[in-house]
Amino acid sequence: MTPRTFSIIAGSSYLVIFFAAVFANFLVVESLLQDPLGTISEQDMMVRAGILAFLVTVVFDVVVAWALRELYKSHALSNLSTYFRMMHAAIMGVAIFALPVALTATTAEEVLGQVDLFNTIWLIALFFFGIHLVLLARIIGKPRIISIILAIAGVMYAVDTGAHFLLEDYATYSNVFLALVAIPSIIGELSFAIWLLAAGGKKEPHKNPTHTKLK
Numbered sequence: 001m002t003p004r005t006f007s008i009i010a011g012s013s014y015l016v017i018f019f020a021a022v023f024a025n026f027l028v029v030e031s032l033l034q035d036p037l038g039t040i041s042e043q044d045m046m047v048r049a050g051i052l053a054f055l056v057t058v059v060f061d062v063v064v065a066w067a068l069r070e071l072y073k074s075h076a077l078s079n080l081s082t083y084f085r086m087m088h089a090a091i092m093g094v095a096i097f098a099l100p101v102a103l104t105a106t107t108a109e110e111v112l113g114q115v116d117l118f119n120t121i122w123l124i125a126l127f128f129f130g131i132h133l134v135l136l137a138r139i140i141g142k143p144r145i146i147s148i149i150l151a152i153a154g155v156m157y158a159v160d161t162g163a164h165f166l167l168e169d170y171a172t173y174s175n176v177f178l179a180l181v182a183i184p185s186i187i188g189e190l191s192f193a194i195w196l197l198a199a200g201g202k203k204e205p206h207k208n209p210t211h212t213k214l215k
Contacts, residue, residue: 003071007200010067013060014193020060024053029115032102036111040103051099058096061089071201072139081135088129095121123161130157133188146195149188156181 028050031039039047065085072078095118102114133154137147160177164170170177 001070003201005201006067006071007196007202010064010071011193011196011200013063013067014189014196016060017057017064018190018193020053020056024050024057028053029118032111032115036105036108036115040105040111044103047099047103051096054092054096054099058089058093061085061092065089068136075139077135077139081132081139084128084132084135088125088132091125091128092122095119095125123164126157127161130154130161133157133185140192143195146188146191149184150192153181153184153188156184 028039028047031043032047065082068085069078069082098114098118098121102111105111105114131154133150135154137151137154140147140150156177160181163173163177167173
């Protein structure tokens with residue numbers, strides 16, 4: 001498998017993760033938060049599909065970790081970056097356990113409790129994902145603008161997780177933190193995915209060899 005192949009695999013997997021996560025988060029989880037019992041009783045299949053979508057994101061997270069490691073295996077930080085992304089995937093897999101339990105809940109408080117448990121565990125996973133993004137930004141180097149945005153997104157993930165646990169009034173600033181995390185992460189990761197599909201792994205054109213002048 002060539003570097004170009006690994007780049008296409010990573011980029012395609014990134015897009016799968018993006019669309020699966022959008023559906024699972026903004027449709028399923030938000031529905032559970034807005035109408036816990038109604039969503040469980042009336043949209044049971046949507047919730048189950050959301051759980052499956054989260055599982056898909058974990059699977060392709062591992063695929064991305066593997067493909068990026070192979071693509072940048074010559075870099076000294078590649079293994080470390082991979083380990084942090086794998087930690088994120090593993091913890092995310094544990095977080096998903098809370099959602100099937102919500103399907104058996106009989107009160108709104110029980111449903112919300114399981115969703116809160118899911119979000120808390122995933123929040124911890126995102127701390128490690130943030131470290132992965134900072135390392136990844138260092139590894140890829142170019143395109144420079146994408147590297148910078150990925151680094152900012154990684155720092156914001158870590159800061160947001162820390163703020164959740166350190167600030168008693170985090171809810172007061174939640175919208176600010178959401179914007180600080182969402183904007184660079186969406187722009188950075190989508191841009192990186194598109195770059196991987198369009199140009200990643202391509203060999204740079206060979207330069208003409210310089211001729212040694214005879215003395």
